[in-house]
Amino acid sequence: MRIKSRTWARKSPKIGLTLIIGLFTLVSAVATAQAQPRRGQPRGPGVMARGGGNTAVRRGSAPPSKRAVLPGTRGIGARFARGMRSGGKKTARTGVRRMPRRGARAGQHRGPGRRPGKLGRATGGARKIVVPPKASGTKLSTKPAKASQSEAQRLAKLKAANKDKGVFGAVPRKTKTKGGLMNQLLFYVLFSLIICFCLVTITRKSPLMAALSLLVVFLGLAGIYLFLQAPFMAAIQLIVYAGAVIVLFVFVIMSIGFDEERNIANLGTEILYFAMAFMLTGAGAFVFHAGSGWTYVAGFAAMELLALGFIILAKMQYPVTRFLGIASVTFALAQVVRLLQLSPVFIGKTVGLKTHLDAPKQLFAAPADGSFGNAKAIGQSVFTENVFAFEALSLLLLASVVAAVVIVRSRQENKEQTS
């Protein structure tokens, strides 16, 4: 009944919401425009923390093309280059110096002794679906570009020797495993899928729709678990959640009957519609993350224009004001997606996850032979150190089964049973 009444009083908060989201859009657009160049920069003390008005921000708002051409000559990068050169092993790229960033990166991957070791250790064999290491630390390594060619080669050798020691400079900017880009794309698609269907779950009127979208969330989470080298947990997720719990939910929904799907919450529907459109296209735009500077921007703009076109086609019959509201909502969501791209640096700096971010190798601390998250490892953990919890859990499960049966039986049946 909350849904049906479409009075002005009901509409006005929508307008307020639209205004707020539009404001947020503006702010986030400015924030991203300023923050995006900085994502390539080291998280030296205060780089992300300083607000605005200082040199870092002003430098950050340089046009992307300029950034792309001369990567190593920017102030902070050069500063770090000096610091690294003094630090010796914390070094940099191998050959190519004056190429744009993209080419420079390609050159970087031809660096001596980098790829075989990296591939074999971190992402070999069946471990193709692994998280590429956080590359922020390595962005440092792309900065010091002022060194001469021979200097760079010397440093590259040094780095190869010290590969396991230094975090800065030792990790490639991007682990370009085979299909690494596809892995990223897959991750972002799963990410947006999960978020979208979480929203669907809590906004649908019909509980059946909620249950089915919950199923999608669980399936996506199983995929995410595979990213985290937890195949056993992925299997458990599929079996227990997608198999048992969802069936239980659907069974109960069917048995108690559900309301005819009445007027679905309009605002929720629209937000969801466009959230899905934009988040999925935004996820597609992450592909262009591989490109730097204008490549990325152009790809992102193309994706968003595509989504906008779809929306215009789909929502042509609506009044203009409403469309503007929807567009601002969707654009805000797109900005959120874009901000997400900065999240490793941005959020990590904010919540103080600096340790793991600065040491991206820690995501590779697990053995690469697949013995990390398999049933054997989990079984050893559960049946040795956590065996008490396991036994307690078996009691809990027994109690819950008995409780479920007792609760569901009607009082009539209970009386008949006792009398």
Add this chain to the structure above:
Amino acid sequence: MISSVHFLLLSALMFMIGAAGVLLRRNILVVLMSIELMLNGANLALITFSRIQANAHGQSLAFLVVAIAAAEAAVGLAIVVAIFRGRRTTNVDDLDLMKN
């Protein structure tokens, strides 16, 4: 470019959406589903930290959480069925049995 923060962010978002569902929705079934969402978000955080530390205990803990969530769903849905039998509703606003 995927780092642990992405996974933790996903976990936090799932938890927040689940919490919003628990607080905002009135259908008790959807509330239960939102609780499942929250549990899944917590699970994802556990597995992520397990991955970061390369420690299997996090995953075994997540395994136990899955079992607890299954038990919770069973009992919760049994309660829903019992309530629906007595009161013909799944709206949590109508469930003011203790109030008067």
